[in-house]
Amino acid sequence: MPSLAAAGGPEVKRELLRRGLECPESLWKSPQAEEVQGLLSAAIKFVFGLSMTQIRVEEAAGEAKAAAPDSRPFLTLEGRTHLKGIGNLRWFRYCQKLAKGVLGLADFSRAFVFSPTPQTALRLSAALCCFLAARDAVAAAALPLAEALQQHQLAAARAEDELRQTEQQLQQLKADRDAQQQHAALLHKELQALRNTVSSLEVELRSTEDKRSLQQKQQQRLRQELQEAAQELLRLQQQREDYMDQIVHSPNKLRQKRLELQEEQRRQDTRLSSLSKQRQQQQLLQQQVARALKKALKAERILTEHQHNHLEVILISLQEPPWGPL
Numbered sequence: 001m002p003s004l005a006a007a008g009g010p011e012v013k014r015e016l017l018r019r020g021l022e023c024p025e026s027l028w029k030s031p032q033a034e035e036v037q038g039l040l041s042a043a044i045k046f047v048f049g050l051s052m053t054q055i056r057v058e059e060a061a062g063e064a065k066a067a068a069p070d071s072r073p074f075l076t077l078e079g080r081t082h083l084k085g086i087g088n089l090r091w092f093r094y095c096q097k098l099a100k101g102v103l104g105l106a107d108f109s110r111a112f113v114f115s116p117t118p119q120t121a122l123r124l125s126a127a128l129c130c131f132l133a134a135r136d137a138v139a140a141a142a143l144p145l146a147e148a149l150q151q152h153q154l155a156a157a158r159a160e161d162e163l164r165q166t167e168q169q170l171q172q173l174k175a176d177r178d179a180q181q182q183h184a185a186l187l188h189k190e191l192q193a194l195r196n197t198v199s200s201l202e203v204e205l206r207s208t209e210d211k212r213s214l215q216q217k218q219q220q221r222l223r224q225e226l227q228e229a230a231q232e233l234l235r236l237q238q239q240r241e242d243y244m245d246q247i248v249h250s251p252n253k254l255r256q257k258r259l260e261l262q263e264e265q266r267r268q269d270t271r272l273s274s275l276s277k278q279r280q281q282q283q284l285l286q287q288q289v290a291r292a293l294k295k296a297l298k299a300e301r302i303l304t305e306h307q308h309n310h311l312e313v314i315l316i317s318l319q320e321p322p323w324g325p326l
Contacts, residue, residue, distance in 0.1 A: 012028075012122065012125045012126050012129055013028070013125075015129040015133075016125060016128075016129065019046070019132065021039075021042050023035075023039065023125070027039070027121055027125075028118055028121065028122065029118060030118070031116040031117070031118060031120075031121040032116070033113060033114050033115070033116060035116075035121075036112065036113055036116040036120075036121055036124070037113060039121070039124065039125065039128075040095050040098070040113065040124070041091075043098055043103075043124075043128045044091075044094050044095070044098055046128070046132060047098055047102055047131070048094065048098070050094070052091075055087065055090055055091050055094060056084075056087030056088075056090070056091065057087075092110075092113070095108075095113060096108060099112070099124070099127075102131060103124070103127035103128060103130075103131055104127060105123065105124065105127055112124060194303055194306060197299065197303075198299065198300070198303050201295075201296050201299045201300070202296075204292065204296065205292070205293070205296040208289055208292040208293065208296070211285070211289060212286075212289040215282060215285050215286065215289065218278075218282060219279075219282045219286075222275060222278050222279060222282060223279075225275060226272075226275045226279070229268065229271055229272055229275060232268065233268050233272070236261075236264060236265070236268060240261050243257060243261065
């Protein structure tokens with residue numbers, strides 16, 4: 001705003017007053033060093049955001065930090081002048097930084113501060129107003145950009161949250177898939193074990209059926225032999241009765257015939273006892289075959305129920321997940 005310097009003190013005064021800085025009339029006619037120092041302190045506050053307490057920190061706190069660890073941090077009352085000098089030097093450095101680096105007053109010197117004139121005070125005030133106006137204009141122009149940047153940052157934050165949630169869901173899906181694969185592998189092992197059990201039971205069943213068939217044949221043969229033995233026994237009994245009915249005049253022949261009949265009866269009794277034992281063995285073997293068949297039928301029923309309940313789950317678990325390979 002070069003027009004401020006051309007317009008003179010009233011325009012600059014109104015601009016400073018609008019920003020909350022009330023300047024006395026003497027600043028434009030016969031400025032004093034204290035007034036210019038106050039103006040510079042306010043300008044440092046406007047531009048750098050630093051108060052006099054922050055700049056003159058040693059003077060405000062009444063202490064100075066020394067490099068040596070055994071030095072006393074507190075100075076005596078006479079040392080306050082030294083602390084004030086440190087604060088003044090730091091403050092003047094900020095004034096130089098403000099005037100030359102920010103406001104563009106390349107010829108700024110100590111005379112602007114300690115020997116001010118109406119012209120230097122007006123130049124300093126006008127330069128400050130121009131800078132503040134330019135900064136406000138830049139801030140106003142950058143406000144939409146800042147809002148857009150904030151919106152982009154919010155969108156980026158939401159995108160990061162969604163990405164993080166998606167990654168968490170992906171990790172959960174991977175964990176679920178691994179668990180399903182492990183469960184499917186376990187079910188597959190159980191199915192294979194059941195198949196092996198069924199195969200062994202089928203082999204055992206075929207062997208039992210073969211034994212049963214053989215036992216049935218043996219039982220049939222023994223039944224026939226038992227019938228033949230019973231018929232032979234009846235025949236011998238009938239023959240004995242026939243012999244008993246006969247009259248024998250010779251006692252020796254009678255004794256001999258009786259001994260022959262007794263011997264024949266002993267042989268038939270022995271044969272009958274042997275056939276009875278074989279029949280008992282066949283009955284015991286039939287009971288064993290019946291128990292084996294009952295066990296095989298129970299195993300077959302369990303396998304059928306297990307396949308009916310779990311075969312569909314196994315087939316679904318063994319397939320690829322619907323989201324594809326990860």
